[in-house]
Amino acid sequence: MSTMGLDSWAVDLKDVGTVYPFAGSEVLMVIICLVFWLGFHVYQLKAENAQWDDSSHDADDASASDSIDRY
Amino acid sequence: MGNNLDALTTIFTEFYYWVTVVFMFLIHAGFLMYEVGASRRRNHMHTLMKNAMLIPLVTVTWFLFGWWIYFAFINGPGINGGLADAGFAAPFADIMGVNLQDHISGVFWAAFLLFSWTAASIVSGSVIERIRSGAFWIHAVLIGSVFWTIDAAWGWSASGWMVQLLGYHDAYASGVIHAIAGGYALGVLVVLGPRLGKFAADGTPRDIPPHNPWMVVLGLFMIYTGFWGFYAACNVPIINAAGIGGLMGVTPELVGETFTATTIYLTPTTLSGITFNFLMSLSGGLMVAYLISKGDAFWTFSGGLAGIITASAGNDLYHPIQAMIIGGIGVAIAYKMHFWVERRFKIDDAVGAVAVHGYAGFVGVVICGFMLWGAPSSPLPGYATINPIGQFIGAVIMFGVLGFLPAWIVSKILDKAGILRVPQRAELQGLDYHDEAAYNAAVADVQAAEKAALK
Numbered sequence: 001m002s003t004m005g006l007d008s009w010a011v012d013l014k015d016v017g018t019v020y021p022f023a024g025s026e027v028l029m030v031i032i033c034l035v036f037w038l039g040f041h042v043y044q045l046k047a048e049n050a051q052w053d054d055s056s057h058d059a060d061d062a063s064a065s066d067s068i069d070r071y
Numbered sequence: 072m073g074n075n076l077d078a079l080t081t082i083f084t085e086f087y088y089w090v091t092v093v094f095m096f097l098i099h100a101g102f103l104m105y106e107v108g109a110s111r112r113r114n115h116m117h118t119l120m121k122n123a124m125l126i127p128l129v130t131v132t133w134f135l136f137g138w139w140i141y142f143a144f145i146n147g148p149g150i151n152g153g154l155a156d157a158g159f160a161a162p163f164a165d166i167m168g169v170n171l172q173d174h175i176s177g178v179f180w181a182a183f184l185l186f187s188w189t190a191a192s193i194v195s196g197s198v199i200e201r202i203r204s205g206a207f208w209i210h211a212v213l214i215g216s217v218f219w220t221i222d223a224a225w226g227w228s229a230s231g232w233m234v235q236l237l238g239y240h241d242a243y244a245s246g247v248i249h250a251i252a253g254g255y256a257l258g259v260l261v262v263l264g265p266r267l268g269k270f271a272a273d274g275t276p277r278d279i280p281p282h283n284p285w286m287v288v289l290g291l292f293m294i295y296t297g298f299w300g301f302y303a304a305c306n307v308p309i310i311n312a313a314g315i316g317g318l319m320g321v322t323p324e325l326v327g328e329t330f331t332a333t334t335i336y337l338t339p340t341t342l343s344g345i346t347f348n349f350l351m352s353l354s355g356g357l358m359v360a361y362l363i364s365k366g367d368a369f370w371t372f373s374g375g376l377a378g379i380i381t382a383s384a385g386n387d388l389y390h391p392i393q394a395m396i397i398g399g400i401g402v403a404i405a406y407k408m409h410f411w412v413e414r415r416f417k418i419d420d421a422v423g424a425v426a427v428h429g430y431a432g433f434v435g436v437v438i439c440g441f442m443l444w445g446a447p448s449s450p451l452p453g454y455a456t457i458n459p460i461g462q463f464i465g466a467v468i469m470f471g472v473l474g475f476l477p478a479w480i481v482s483k484i485l486d487k488a489g490i491l492r493v494p495q496r497a498e499l500q501g502l503d504y505h506d507e508a509a510y511n512a513a514v515a516d517v518q519a520a521e522k523a524a525l526k
Contacts, residue, residue: 001445002443002444002445002446002447002456003442003443003444003445003446004388004443004445004446006446006447007445007447007456008324008447009323009324009325009338009339009447009449009450010324010325010326011324011325011326011327012325012326012327012329013325013327013329013331013339014327014328014329015327016339019339019388020344020388020389020390020393021388021389021390021393021442021443021446022390022393023390026390029390029392029393030392032392032396033392033395036355036358036395036396036399040358040362043362044361044362047362047365047366048366
């Protein structure tokens with residue numbers, strides 16, 4: 001049995017609709033997509049916060065002044 | 072063109088491919104920006120000209136024999152039959168020019184040719200700043216007009232032996248363009264060696280930053296844009312069961328009067344469906360690459376490309392969320408593989424092309440075998456269905472047999488002849504040394520003349 005519901009193209013296309021694999025599991029796929037999207041925000045915010053914390057510790061007045069001079 | 076419908080279909084198809092070719096020019100413009108941006112200032116013009124001149128060389132050889140190989144080698148030859156009769160694609164055929172009875176050969180030839188430029192251009196980025204132009208151009212002709220053409224005849228043709236016997240499926244060329252070009256680049260890099268200074272004495276790799284990250288990123292965006300044309304060019308825009316039967320000379324299993332777009336294998340798909348998948352696999356690639364590279368611009372944008380490349384084999388049928396996840400998986404594997412191979416084997420791939428195209432393409436072909444397991448590979452009778460083993464064998468053929476192996480052999484020959492790599496002194500001084508010396512002399516001469524006019 002094929003994952004996309006057809007074992008051959010011996011069909012009339014006017015009678016065929018969905019041909020993606022695992023049709024019927026759309027809700028599960030949408031949940032996976034939501035987890036992926038929200039997971040991106042969580043992971044990215046953690047990484048970014050850690051980065052800003054590091055850079056604020058490193059920054060002193062002289063290097064900030066150099067940065068302003070560089071424009 | 073017997074009636075109005077035939078005429079519309081024919082002229083639409085001719086114009087459709089013509090537009091894809093124009094779009095695909097952007098891929099090459101993007102590659103030029105990307106490579107020059109990644110090179111150091113003393114190597115700009117060499118990097119530019121090395122890539123740009125593959126355009127005429129691959130075009131001429133594609134006209135002479137590349138196009139013919141695509142149709143003549145569908146059976147191997149010797150695997151599923153002999154050399155096929157492909158006189159219509161030979162350079163002396165009467166349809167290889169303006170012929171009022173033919174509206175397809177030129178635009179179809181050109182669409183394939185732009186794929187050939189891309190295959191050669193993928194290799195070009197990896198080897199910048201130390202390969203001789205002459206050696207690269209020999210490689211460009213071989214990958215662009217010979218080896219990718221053979222793999223297309225085998226695995227990217229409605230009659231190819233890999234499709235018939237293995238059920239090989241690679242709708243938007245994860246393997247037939249990207250895996251082969253990545254494998255070919257790796258074969259060259261193994262012999263060519265790293266740029267001077269790439270590795271410390273203890274073998275630790277050093278980053279050689281691009282001189283212009285903006286240019287690199289914009290180049291990648293242009294490649295994305297050209298990729299739209301590439302996707303469209305991989306389709307037959309409008310055909311029905313009778314048309315497939317007429318084209319192939321075999322009664323297809325498909326019945327009815329409904330017109331559809333198809334892949335190169337003549338299996339039905341929709342331009343609408345592949346648009347979902349293109350953008351979702353791009354997004355999956357960008358998001359995973361951003362996270363895994365900690366926001367590195369070069370790898371994030373390359374990851375977008377790798378996401379599309381990984382999902383491309385099955386993007387004619389995947390659900391968009393499947394395309395997104397597959398794109399993300401491919402990027403994670405390609406990124407990790409790049410740095411592991413760099414450390415372990417001291418491979419200096421200047422733009423990460425082996426990873427973005429080779430590893431991602433290989434993984435994409437293999438994943439497709441599982442995702443589309445049991446799906447029909449053709450509307451014609453007697454073909455194997457899509458399956459993981461056929462896809463894995465196909466990926467090995469693309470990356471290893473037609474990619475890595477010939478590149479390694481030819482590079483060894485060029486190296487023995489002393490024409491593969493520039494002299495060490497020239498590499499240190501910069502590959503643009505002669506051009507810059509002439510430029511500086513011209514500037515000094517003009518300045519002296521203008522100052523003399525002041526007196």
